[in-house]
Amino acid sequence: MTRADGLGLGFGALLLALVWLFGPSPGALSAGLLLLCLIVADGVARPQSPWLLPIITHGPRHRPRVALTFDDGPDPRVTPLILDALAVSGAKATFFCIGAHVEAHPALARRIVAEGHELANHSAAHPRTLNLYGPRRMTAEIQRGARIVEALGGDGRRYRPPMGLKSPPLARVAQALGLKVTLWSLHAHDTGSASAALIATRVLARIKPGDIVLLHDGGDRGASRAETAQATSLLLRELARVGLEPVTLGVLLEGEGEISGR
Ligand SMILES: [Zn+2]
Structure with a gap:
């Protein structure tokens, strides 16, 4: 049950x-x-609501670590810039990729894994109506996304539902497939028209140890996220200054038990 x-x-x-x-x-x-x-x-x-199923929204608050997560990529206009910024600072991140985008840009997904980042499952096609699917159809969509990222060395069970929406069928599917449903504790609000400086300032004003930060390196309507790439550079510089280490979700949640419903 x-x-x-x-x-x-x-x-x-x-x-x-x-x-x-x-x-x-x-x-x-x-x-x-x-x-x-x-x-x-x-x-x-509400991304942090645990009413329907156990979810992960943040890591331990006593370690000076945070997880930057990038949704909806990979995108050849943005993801390489973000990977470059991460490489310069030696930081690691998690990419919740759309399966169709991985199939379109497999070299980018391979680069994500090769550079020590986590490649995770954000469904196969990011359907906006996924929450209205019954368990069987939802399972097929999530498993297809999982197979695509796993083929390139990603973690298919690390799953973030499109738009962070949950549902009773997702509760059943997550339990059956052993999904680690991972939302976020801090939304960077980088999908509108905010400048890189504003995105970075907003995140830095609120970020604290254990936070999982939601950013975007792609868009299902083809929107470029160049501002996010610049904001990532600003964020990484400032996080190093205040002593918060950006790590993958796997490292952030190490030893904490994955499905916690915190
Ligand atoms: Zn998304």
């Missing part, structure tokens, strides 16, 4: 108990159902 199943059963039992105690009052039933809808909506939409 998944956490989402437990939530549904718990609320069902609570509603039955209320009806048994007080009779079928429409007000009480509507209030109970509204509360359930709010909790499920929070579980679906």
Whole structure:
């Protein structure tokens, strides 16, 4: 039974108990159902919400390490710039790649792995409606993404759902496939029109040990993320100055137990 199943059963039992105690009052039933809808909506939409399934949103707070993560690549216009910046500073990062983009640019994915970074699964095609898929179709999409990154030395079980959205079917699929569903604790908001300096300043104002930072090195609508590449250079320089070491997710979470629901 998944956490989402437990939530549904718990609320069902609570509603039955209320009806048994007080009779079928429409007000009480509507209030109970509204509360359930709010909790499920929070579980679906808020990246840090653990209501539906165990997720990873940050690492230990007592070690001076952070994880920079890049979604939606690899992209030949942006990923090489980010890899260059990481190489200059000796930092490591994690790339949640879209399977189709890896198939289009396999040399870039190989470079990610060869330079010591983590190549992880962000689904095969990044479908915006993935959350509406049933378990069977969702499994096929996630497994296809996993096979593509694993063929190039990546970790297919390290999974970040498109747009960070979760769902009860994802809870079942994650349990069946043993996925390490990894969201983030700090969103760089680099997908709009923010300048590199603004992106870096916003992250640096909030970053603390253990944070998992969400950035983007590609875009499913072909948007260039040049500002993200520049912001990465600024971030790396400043993180070195304040003594926070950027590491892969595997290193950040070392010894912590992977699926924790923290
Ligand atoms: Zn994405």
